[in-house]
Amino acid sequence: MQAGNDIIASVDVTPLLADLNPAQREAVTAGPGPLLVLAGAGSGKTRVLTHRVAWLVGVEGLSPHAILAVTFTNKAAAEMRTRIERMLQHPVSGMWIGTFHGLSHRLLRAHWKEAGLPQGFQILDAEDQHRLIRRVLKGLNLDEGYWPPKQAQWFINGHKEEGRRPQQLPPTADPTQQQLARVYQAYEDTCQRSGVVDFAELLLRAYELLRDNEPLRTHYQGRFRHVLVDEFQDTNRIQYRWLEQFAAAHGNLFVVGDDDQSIYGWRGARVENILRFDRDHPGTRTIRLEQNYRSTGTILKAANHVIAHNSGRLGKELWTAGAEGEPILLYSAYTDLDEARFVVSRIEAWVAQGHPRASTAVLYRSNAQSRVIEEQLIQAGVPYRVYGGLRFFERQEIKDALAYLRLMASRHDDPSFERVCNQPTRGLGTKTLDTLREHAKSGNVSLWESAQKLLAENQLPARAATALKGFLDLIERLANETKGFVLAEQVEHMLSLSGLIEHYKKEKGEKAESRVENLEELISAARGFEHDEADGFDPLAAFLAHAALEAGEGEADAWEDCVQLMSLHSAKGLEFPLVFLTGLEEGLFPHQHSLQEPGRLEEERRLCYVGMTRAREQLVLSHAEVRRLHGQEHYTSPSRFLGEMPDDLIQEVRAAGTVTRSTAPESGAPAAGMRLGGRVRHETFGEGVVLHYEGQGPQARVQVNFESVGTKWLVVGYARLQTL
DNA sequence: GAATGCGAAGGCAGG
DNA sequence: CTTCGCATTC
Numbered sequence: 054m055q056a057g058n059d060i061i062a063s064v065d066v067t068p069l070l071a072d073l074n075p076a077q078r079e080a081v082t083a084g085p086g087p088l089l090v091l092a093g094a095g096s097g098k099t100r101v102l103t104h105r106v107a108w109l110v111g112v113e114g115l116s117p118h119a120i121l122a123v124t125f126t127n128k129a130a131a132e133m134r135t136r137i138e139r140m141l142q143h144p145v146s147g148m149w150i151g152t153f154h155g156l157s158h159r160l161l162r163a164h165w166k167e168a169g170l171p172q173g174f175q176i177l178d179a180e181d182q183h184r185l186i187r188r189v190l191k192g193l194n195l196d197e198g199y200w201p202p203k204q205a206q207w208f209i210n211g212h213k214e215e216g217r218r219p220q221q222l223p224p225t226a227d228p229t230q231q232q233l234a235r236v237y238q239a240y241e242d243t244c245q246r247s248g249v250v251d252f253a254e255l256l257l258r259a260y261e262l263l264r265d266n267e268p269l270r271t272h273y274q275g276r277f278r279h280v281l282v283d284e285f286q287d288t289n290r291i292q293y294r295w296l297e298q299f300a301a302a303h304g305n306l307f308v309v310g311d312d313d314q315s316i317y318g319w320r321g322a323r324v325e326n327i328l329r330f331d332r333d334h335p336g337t338r339t340i341r342l343e344q345n346y347r348s349t350g351t352i353l354k355a356a357n358h359v360i361a362h363n364s365g366r367l368g369k370e371l372w373t374a375g376a377e378g379e380p381i382l383l384y385s386a387y388t389d390l391d392e393a394r395f396v397v398s399r400i401e402a403w404v405a406q407g408h409p410r411a412s413t414a415v416l417y418r419s420n421a422q423s424r425v426i427e428e429q430l431i432q433a434g435v436p437y438r439v440y441g442g443l444r445f446f447e448r449q450e451i452k453d454a455l456a457y458l459r460l461m462a463s464r465h466d467d468p469s470f471e472r473v474c475n476q477p478t479r480g481l482g483t484k485t486l487d488t489l490r491e492h493a494k495s496g497n498v499s500l501w502e503s504a505q506k507l508l509a510e511n512q513l514p515a516r517a518a519t520a521l522k523g524f525l526d527l528i529e530r531l532a533n534e535t536k537g538f539v540l541a542e543q544v545e546h547m548l549s550l551s552g553l554i555e556h557y558k559k560e561k562g563e564k565a566e567s568r569v570e571n572l573e574e575l576i577s578a579a580r581g582f583e584h585d586e587a588d589g590f591d592p593l594a595a596f597l598a599h600a601a602l603e604a605g606e607g608e609a610d611a612w613e614d615c616v617q618l619m620s621l622h623s624a625k626g627l628e629f630p631l632v633f634l635t636g637l638e639e640g641l642f643p644h645q646h647s648l649q650e651p652g653r654l655e656e657e658r659r660l661c662y663v664g665m666t667r668a669r670e671q672l673v674l675s676h677a678e679v680r681r682l683h684g685q686e687h688y689t690s691p692s693r694f695l696g697e698m699p700d701d702l703i704q705e706v707r708a709a710g711t712v713t714r715s716t717a718p719e720s721g722a723p724a725a726g727m728r729l730g731g732r733v734r735h736e737t738f739g740e741g742v743v744l745h746y747e748g749q750g751p752q753a754r755v756q757v758n759f760e761s762v763g764t765k766w767l768v769v770g771y772a773r774l775q776t777l
Numbered sequence: 778g779a780a781t782g783c784g785a786a787g788g789c790a791g792g
Numbered sequence: 793c794t795t796c797g798c799a800t801t802c
Contacts, residue, residue, distance in 0.1 A: 126792075154792050179791080203787090252792055319790065419789050441791075482778050516778090602792070622790045644789060660790085683788055684793035 066112055069104060069140075073097075080340045081105050083307075087334035089285075089327070090309040093371045094356075094666035095347030095628065098309050099129075102283060103136040105307060106148075109279055111141060118147035121277040121299055125284045127152055127603050129626060133283070149277070153292050154252060155602055157259035161250075162590055162598075164269060168262045171248040173463035173594065176601035180447065181468050182206060182251045188471070189240045192494060200232070208233045209240060213253035214289045214321030216260070247467035247499055256291050263298040274302040284626075285310030285330075289321035304334065312367050313360050314663050316622060318656045328367065345371040345666075347628050349378025352672050355698040356665040362697050363655045371666075379671050380704040383695065386677040389422075389636075393429040395706075396633050399673060400435060400616055403631055410436060414617040414629040416664050418642040421682065422635065423618050430616065440619035444604040445578075450557055450568040454575055455600055457547050461532040462593055465499035474500075477556035480520035485513065489521075501525075527551060540592045541580035548572055621664045632668035634661075637676040638689035661694045674703075688732060732777040740777070 070078050077097055080090045081104045092098035106122065109115040124130045134150045149156060158176070161168050177185065186202045186209070212222065219238040225231060244250065250258060263270045280300045282288070285308040288296070300306040308330065315324045331337035345353055353371045360366070386392035400413055415426055420442045430437045445451060453476055456469035475481040493503035504521055507513050513521065531550055535543040548554040557568045584595040617629065636642055642661070647653035665672060676691050734740050 152792065255792090316790080320792085421788085478779065480778065484778090604792080620790060641789095646789070681793090 066108075069107055069111065073100070073104065074344055076340055076342050076344070077101050077104070080342075081108050083338060083340075085303070085305050087304055087306045087330070087337040088308070089330050089337055089339045090307070090342060091339065091367060091369055092309050092311055092342040093345060093369050094311065094314060094663070095345040096342035096371070097346055098283070098311075098342065099133065099136070099626075101342070102281060102309055103133060103140060105281065106133075106137050107140040110145070115278060116147065117145040119276060119278040120148045120281070121156075121279070122148065122150040122281040123156060123283065123296070124150070124152055125287055126626070127155070129283060130155070152602070153288075153295065154255050157255040157295070158598060158602060160259045160262060161255065162594075164262060164266075167266055167269065168258055169245075170250070170258070171463065171465065174248045174250055175459050175463050175466045175469070176255070176598060177244075177249050177251040177468065178447070178601055178604070179206075179252070180452075181249075184471075185243065185249075185468050186236070186240060188490075189236060189243055192243075192490070193236065193239055195232070195236070200236070205233060205236045205240075209237050210251075210253045211321065212237065213251075213257050214291055216257060216291045216294065242497075243467065246465070246493075246497060248463055248465045249468060253291075256295060260291055260295045260298060263295075270298060271302075273299060278303060279305045279307065282306070282308045282310075284314075286312050286315035286324055286327045287317045287322045288326050289317075290323055290326075291321075293323070293326045304336075306334065311369070313363070313369065313659055314625065316625065316656060316660045316663060318652065328365070341369060343369055343371055345373045346375075347669055348373065348666060348672075349376060349670060351378045351380060351702050352665060352668050355381055355672075355702045356662050358699055359658060359665065359694055359697045360662040363658055381698070381702055382671070382673045382706050383703050384673065384675040384706045385691070386675055387679060389425050389677045389680045390429075392635060392675050392677045393425045395675065396426060396635065396673075397429045397433050397435065399633070400430075400631075401433060404435075408630065410614045410616045412630040413633070414619065414624065414627070414631070414667065415633045415635060416619060416621050416624050416667065417635050418621060418644060418660075419636075420620055422641075425681075426618060426635070436613050436615035437618055438613075438615045440617065440623045445571070445574075446600040446604045448568075448571055450553075450572055451575055451600075453553055454544070454548060454572060455597065457528070457531070457551050457553065458544065458593060459597055460501075460528050461535075461543075461547070462597060464501040464528070467493075467500045470500045473551075473553075474521075474524050477552045479523060479552075480516065481524065482517075485517040485521060488513070488517075540582060540596055541576050543593060544579040545576050548576070621660050624667050625663050628667055628669055630669045631671045631673070632664070633673045633675065634664045635675050636680070637674055637692035637695055638680065639692055640687070640689060641680065641682070642692055643694070658694065658697075661692075734775040734777055735772060 070081065073081060074097075077100065080088065080101050090098070090101060092101065102122070106120060109120060110117055122130075122133060124133060130151050134145070134148075137148075137150075138144055149159075151159070161170060161174070165172050165174065183202055183206055186205050187197065190197060190200055190202060190205065212218075219234055219241055222230075222234050222237070225234075244254070263273065277299055280296060282296060287310075296306065308327070310327050312324055312327050315322060315327070318324070331339060348356075348371075350373050353373055357370055384392070384395050386395055396415055400410070400415075403413060404410055415423075417423060417426075423439055423442065427437065427439065446455070453473055456466075456472040459466045459469040460473070471486075474486070489500050489503050489507065492507060493500050496503060496506070498506075504525060508518060508522055508525070511518070527550065531547050535546050538546065554569060554572050557565050557572065560568070579596060582592070582596050582599065584592065584599070621634075640648075643654055643657035647657045674695065676689070676695070678689060680687050680689055732740060733743055
């Protein structure tokens with residue numbers, strides 16, 4: 054390749070490669086063909102991806118148009134784009150950088166006809182999908198008690214993630230499966246009729262589009278000469294095949310991932326995708342990035358120990374050239390409140406040392422845990438920001454508003470019709486709606502069409518007819534009158550004409566007030582919304598897609614210097630000098646649901662690994678002996694993950710009393726009703742908490758932390774302990 | 778047809 | 793502990 058060398062020689066590649074280590078450099082400068090980069094946490098993964106793109110464009114002279122880069126989150130996509138543009142020092146508009154969902158959506162918008170969708174198709178989020186499934190179940194006369202919508206949702210999404218349509222389900226004699234298959238089919242029909250697609254459908258539909266449409270496939274394969282994928286360990290089966298559709302012709306598939314950070318098995322991710330990548334793609338070059346630039350040696354050592362308990366890994370051990378750093382701190386709290394206070398006091402001390410608040414993250418397994426910590430932060434007057442949870446575009450009032458906008462864009466959107474036809478109330482009751490649904494179902498048309506038809510044929514009672522006509526006219530009027538308006542004015546107009554904002558203004562209470570504020574915020578959001586005109590669809594459609602695909606930020610403004618609160622899942626890819634990993638308790642983390650299946654437990658362990666490796670300088674672990682969850686008090690035992698870290702790396706912090714670090718029970722309980730963290734009463738020592746036990750039956754010994762006399766080992770057979 | 782109040786059910790992670 | 797559906801009442 055004489056010519057190639059000439060090109061390379063003619064460009065000064067020094068700045069591009071200067072700050073890379075040998076492994077990173079090897080990945081960035083690799084030739085064509087499949088390449089797997091096993092990138093450990095903090096090993097410069099994003100750097101490799103962005104440098105690779107810069108290399109392809111800047112050195113190999115590839116057009117940005119020829120690059121397809123896929124990520125999982127919008128944030129990652131945005132960051133990648135920014136960094137690439139900074140490196141190349143000019144905008145790269147022709148490059149496709151986005152999430153699987155975002156890019157699929159783009160494809161489907163561009164080729165809606167070929168994909169068998171109406172032009173104005175709308176996107177269902179998880180909640181919309183849930184509601185629709187409930188409707189479908191009702192339509193099939195299935196009792197919700199017997200047929201939980203959640204189960205049907207799980208069934209449908211699970212199959213879609215595997216690429217299976219209702220007709221392609223494996224034959225089964227199981228009546229439950231058969232019934233669920235019918236639900237799946239009915240759901241699909243409803244979606245098709247209403248012109249809506251759920252998240253999984255975006256991917257599946259885009260994949261099928263390329264698979265079945267040869268000219269289109271050839272076109273895109275010809276255009277995208279290089280396909281790059283971030284977080285490859287989180288791809289599910291359909292995403293894997295989706296990628297193959299693009300890369301099959303040339304095999305230039307550059308995937309970056311870490312099997313130890315695969316944490317989305319519950320939504321269909323297949324670790325196997327990364328485990329078998331080199332077998333699926335002969336000639337794959339595998340490059341390991343094991344040097345970590347983020348955390349201290351202590352943190353890495355502990356994290357390596359934890360993850361070593363998993364089986365079937367590709368194998369990787371992080372190391373650092375940096376310092377050992379501070380020991381990991383462990384706080385055993387009495388209660389979740391105690392834990393929260395501890396966290397807040399450490400944060401205050403940290404901030405007092407001159408660190409910005411934003412250098413701190415509090416991580417937890419489930420979003421419900423944030424409340425207690427938030428309350429303590431508020432009390433201490435420490436600004437904070439919560440990621441995840443209920444996000445802007447998921448709020449009730451915002452979804453109401455969006456439903457109006459969606460109907461303006463697409464009349465046949467049944468879920469939106471159902472949502473707002475009587476919101477605010479305008480005299481459309483159950484009866485009328487039932488008639489509408491019945492009629493729509495039998496005629497296989499949308500609610501909108503069915504309403505028009507029933508009105509035209511005068512088949513409704515006068516009152517209902519007036520109300521219904523009022524609604525249809527309202528939507529038509531909104532759509533027509535606001536044509537040519539700028540987006541924000543469209544939204545504003547809709548809010549006042551529909552009576553929605555008035556409706557919430559009339560309501561009293563703090564909640565209603567914030568709803569009105571949110572609706573006003575929606576107008577601002579619309580005003581600030583920018584989209585690529587080149588996408589070829591109008592601003593309203595783009596805005597609606599944005600709302601569906603990017604649920605928006607949580608509370609608080611991003612500007613202020615504030616403590617970051619988030620679930621472990623949303624922490625992936627981020628890093629902070631000081632990290633709190635809270636709620637390390639059996640049943641919570643690892644989560645209860647994961648204890649049955651070994652595979653799930655390993656995923657929880659990976660989640661722990663992800664959490665630990667977020668910390669740059671200081672990692673603080675904590676667990677509570679008593680935790681209030683869902684209104685009930687639970688006595689808990691420390692997470693088994695704590696027992697998987699070497700003792701000498703951990704320093705315990707304890708205000709009073711001592712709690713020995715204990716691992717989860719390896720065998721059953723020593724006596725009836727006795728469990729780690731459970732409360733017991735002793736005749737002379739009083740009440741205490743079970744910390745440890747050994748053996749079973751009357752010879753079993755238990756360690757109890759008594760409130761009055763501290764920790765003692767007792768033999769169950771003699772101590773006559775009473776479980777409480 | 779709409780507002781109010783009660784009881785039951787759900788309860789993990791996210792695009 | 794919430795939220796949501798449902799029934800009762802206005």
